[in-house]
Amino acid sequence: MYRIGGENVDELPLAIPDEVPPRADFDAEPRTGNIPLTVQFRDKSLGKIDSWQWDFGDKTTSTDRHPVHVYQNTGSYNVRLVVAGQKGSDTKEKLSYITVTGTGNRYLLTLMPGWNFFTPPKSLSQGSDTAAIFASVQTDGHSLFEFSNQSSGWRRVSRDSVLLPITGYWIYSRKQEEIILWLDPVSGGKKTVEPGWNAIGSPGTGPVRAKDAMKSLEDKWTYLVGYDKGLQRYEEVIIRKGTGAHSDERLLKSGQGYWLYATGTGDIYAS
Structure with missing residues (x-):
């Protein structure tokens, strides 16, 4: 008062x-x-x-x-x-x-509802190269998984883990998502495969024939099996020197993961 x-x-x-x-x-x-x-x-x-x-x-x-x-x-x-x-x-x-x-070349990765078998088609730019780029994806509690080769087996990928080029990863998404990847404009990257099953990815930002993508392995590969994220099922197997539906003339889809059966050690290079 x-x-x-x-x-x-x-x-x-x-x-x-x-x-x-x-x-x-x-x-x-x-x-x-x-x-x-x-x-x-x-x-x-x-x-x-x-x-x-x-x-x-x-x-x-x-x-x-x-x-x-x-x-x-x-x-x-x-x-x-x-x-x-x-x-x-x-x-x-x-x-x-x-x-x-990010900086570098912009690449759009589309995730579909359910499980997605994907790959960074080239090396990612520093600062944009960890699993944190998927932080916005509604995974319904599922982890992000990597299976590099049979000797290393399955591994849960942490948020801070660097995503490697031409390496196959599994992620679950509740709905369709568009994820921007920033590709290193200089380094394409490579993937080393070992005898047995390897989770790889299609190298490069466009479609490429299977036999061309695997050219650096020469005769040290036998099968490639892709996963259709839209239909949620595996595709027909691609066989080295195969014909018809199994032909190695078939195109690998950019950004898609594949199971590769290798008979020896070798490197796959981003195109």
């Missing part, structure tokens, strides 16, 4: 900003750009605040009020800020707030 003069009394509501409960808010600049992307975050919260807890969406955090963060991988990131003070705490989360794009 504020008193003016002798008997006249005026009651004025006095709002003291520091005494209101914390209300979290923030902004950032820039919000889009190529890797590595340096972003300045600014706290715009209201109330008396004693602590700030930032989550940048890429497994890194900060307790600074106005942090600067560098994003090293491509993707779309949710950002969350939790503020706290004597009057309580509050949380603000902004979905897909930061978008980081």
